Amino acid sequence: MLAVDNIGLHYGAAQALRGVSLTAAPGRITCVLGRNGVGKTSLLRAITGQHTTSSGSISLDGRPIDGLAPYSRARRGIGYVPQGREIFPLLSVKENLETGFAQLARRDRTIPDDVFSLFPVLHSMMARRGGDLSGGQQQQLAIGRALVMRPKVLVLDEPTEGIQPSIIKDIGRAIVYLRDSMGMAVLLVEQYLDFCRELADHVLIMDRGEIVLEGAADILDTAAARRHLTV
Template identity: 45%
Template sequence: MIEATNLYSYYGKSPVLQDVSFSLRQGELLSVLGRNGVGKTTLMRSFMGLTDKLEGRLTFNGQDITRMRTDERARLGIGYIPQGREIIPRFTVRENIVMGTYARTDGKRVLPELVFELFPILKDFIDRRGGDLSGGQQQQLAFARVLAMDPKLLILDEPTEGIQPNIVKQIHDVIVRLNREFGLTVVLVEQNVPFARAVSDRFVVMDKGRVAISGTGADLSDEVAERHLTF
């Protein structure tokens, strides 16, 4: 479904990603791991065309998207939840979710029942402003907004960072369900190695803007984690 070949991604004139290559088939889950500051978020932003320049080749379902605009990528079905969630605080829960539907190509502006099945609290808070929600509830809202676009690929940048433990488990369960039950392809930046090992079809570990090691979920051993992920 997605293939990166010799990617270089820049902020200004400085390459943050250097010669990054990997591929992911439809329905698979890829975990991206690494210490802080090694290029994980830049890789996620590169999928969406949010860096200053991207060289190499990035394809989605066989189509070259390397130089596509962000909105064009979204309309192809690439959904993205960034660090910080970036919900619109003055919009209600309903309005935030509807914002996701504007990436749809069928013109539908409906709130999917699936989001309320996955996150029942959002139905109770449907007319509450997004900025009045807790951090964990805002993350649930970010998931609801991206699911409203009916994505084919879901890109998640540390979706459980800074949220309360009970919602961490819920978010992890939702990711697994979306991937396993609904067949969504997922690219996930994740610091929880046991979780990544359990759910990943494939993983890559980033270091200094490059892929240091990659493999299947079963290859993500404690020795690999100790060598590449501890400080």
């Protein structure tokens, strides 16, 4: 289980996170929502080690990961799908997937069959350059690359952004499969409310760097949630 306890994060004098706590448990989808600029991506960057927290603690399976470099956190079991996908446009689909091998022992450096069962289009495009794929296909590739690492916790930053509805459904089905069939912990930052409403076991809403509301997915239909989510 991923546990974030009362963390703060600063960019110079500006405080981006204020006492944020959450858990992402195996076999559950935890969704974080909020307007632009409230600290959602900063939260994920703190969890993945891209930014150092100024207070609080982060642990995985009861072991602290504070201070570990991003590659060490990946090695411990955190798979990250960043906003904007960040695939390598000049590498082939196969080569992009194989970049996930970096954190694995040599004997484990294979692409899991689940990647192709979840996203069959990747199998048929193995020789294509990543930059030649559509936005939705690139998003599937980014998720597949994270799954190559065999993560315990899959962290996704707005995977539906700019994606066509048919691919959003495919991504939703893949996330549900990872939860239900593989028992994976999924931490999802999202702005697409219907996507979270359909998938999430637990929802947290952020505003001004803090968690201001949390509960089951039906809190998204409350006046309090709408107050923090509407522009």
